[in-house]
Amino acid sequence: MTHLYSQSAWLIPLLPFISFLFLIALGKGNQLAGKLIGISSLFLTLVLSTLVLTERLDANATEYNHHFTWLTVGPYALQIGFEITNTIAFLLVVISAIGLLVYIYAADYLSNDERATVLFGYLSLLMFALLGLTIADNLFMFYVLWDIAGIAAWLLITFWVDRPLSHHRLATPTFMLIKLGDVCLLLAVVVLLFYMPDHSVNFTMIQNVFHGSGSVVTMKVAITATLLIIVAIASRTFQFPFYISTPAIAAAPLPVYALVFGGMMALPAIFLVIRMLPVMEVAASLSSIAIWFAIVTMLLSALLALGTKRASHTLIYLAMNQISFLLLGAITGAVQATVLYSSLFVFVQTILYLTYRYNSRWTKIAFVAAALSYMAIPPIAPFWTKSIILQQLWEEKPSLAMLAIVASSLTFIALVRLVRHIVAPPTSDTEALERRQEPVTATVQVISLVTILVIAAWTMMEMFGLQKVGAWLEVFQYQWQEWFVSPWQQPVVWINLVATVLACVVGFSWKRQTQAAQESNLVEVVVERQFYTKDILYYLLVWPYQKLGWLLITITLLLVLWYGKGLL
Secondary structure, eight states: OOOTTGGGTTHHHHHHHHHHHHHHHHOSSOHHHHHHHHHHHHHHHHHHHHHHHHHHTSTTOOOEEEEEEEEEETTEEEEEEEEEOHHHHHHHHHHHHHHHHHHHHHHHHTTTOTTHHHHHHHHHHHHHHHHHHHHBOBHHHHHHHHHHHHHHHHHHHTTTTTSOOGGGGGHHHHHHHHHHHHHHHHHHHHHHHHHSGGGOOBHHHHHHHHTTOOOHHHHHHHHHHHHHHHHHHHHHTTOTTGGGGGGGGGGSOHHHHHHIIIIITHHHHHHHHHHTHHHHHHTHHHHHHHHHHHHHHHHHHHHHHHHOOOHHHHHHHHHHHHHHHHHHHHHTTOHHHHHHHHHHHHHHHHHHHHHTTOOSHHHHHHHHHHHHHHHTOTTSTTHHHHHHHHHHHHHHOHHHHHHHHHHHHHHHHHHHHHHHHHHSOOSSHHHHHHTTOOOOOHHHHHHHHHHHHHHHHHHHHHHHHHHHHHHHSOBTTBOOOTTOSOGGGOHHHHHHHHHHHHHHHHHHHSOOOOTTOOOOOHHHHHHHTGGGHHHHHIIIIIHHHHHHHHHHHHHHHHHHHHHHHHHO
């Protein structure tokens, strides 16, 4: 079979990169040209991604891979290449579509900002990195684009750094946490490059070497690489204890944190877990630790979502909770279900961000539809894919599934309270200001309509075509879960459904306090301080080194004075 469009897949990330170069060259002003260049590049990217996906739907389609050696140093060779599989083609369409949606919204949202063209340039750089690492066929290329994505995210988060918002002071710590993860991923690349046969870090080679391998050397390498990869993923997805800088994202323009924390930055981390799952399975003990850290993050983010008074912070903590759940699904081997669930989650979370500040009928309907989809209430998608992940957790260890259900139910309470708050009209002037009443444009109306149509289409797909889609999304050696015939035959599904219904009841009966409320009890203060995690880390890590530094300086000065006195 010919790979006409797959051969041209390298153009998919190249188009946003060219757009980035043009937009940065334009600088301030030229908003019309910036909008046309940014939206046109993403539209062409979406068209080409759709053509690649259409080509993959052929029953005789085979994987396509192309690479060449970029740099050779002795026995080490660094390669640049790309590959197209069913899963990669599917993710390309998802990333391109959501990116285009955010671009269109940003063009309207920043219509009065003279630096809007610069923001479009940063968005294009982020899309280039996300699309590029999706098609990367080796870990070195994945790391380079992963690093670029982190830089682009930081540029977007600090876009309004000149404005007097208190959360901007967290922008630099956020960047440092992201860079910590990037350094760990680089070290993982170096470790694997040194020990892999032929010094190759090609993903297919990594799968073949580590899958089913049990040698001592491979075990040591797997443990080291897995530890570094876990830290990299935790820092990029704001897992415990890296979640302390999440409020910095709320200071960015709305389209930015809709894209950055709506799940787009989580997709590369989840895809990295899927790519490196053969390595992590060898180091099973460390993978178990990562699972429990994800559970802790789910519980903490649920409590934070319940305690915060800011709607934007509530949505951020909801995203943290579901990202942790997706990581659980990927680590435990529910690969296809995780890919499907994460794709719809990214769309739903983005819509929650883009519609919660508007008060028209269509935006409220879209927000409610996205909230129902987030809670996975049957028959709305992603009920079936979430059920598969829960069953996988149940088979791994029932306590994991129960804790995941408890944490998810707590976030559902926070979400239902937020839905009740958004749907109801403002009861005071301060509450109206909190929602930042903005003119409802045709753009938001269209996005709301698209939301309803996409959720409806996804629901029909999961109800009638989930088995075929799951089998089509074959990832490495991980096959579709054939045992999952009907979700109603699984006890964990009924437990989750009952917990979700109870969460909805509690959420409707528990009135949510707004940011305008001045009084805060002790529990709310603790939650707003994020359980004092940052303070604990400061006194455990930063404070001792500061005191040690002053002690060393004092000793040095005393020694200088002592010997200086002797010399005089």
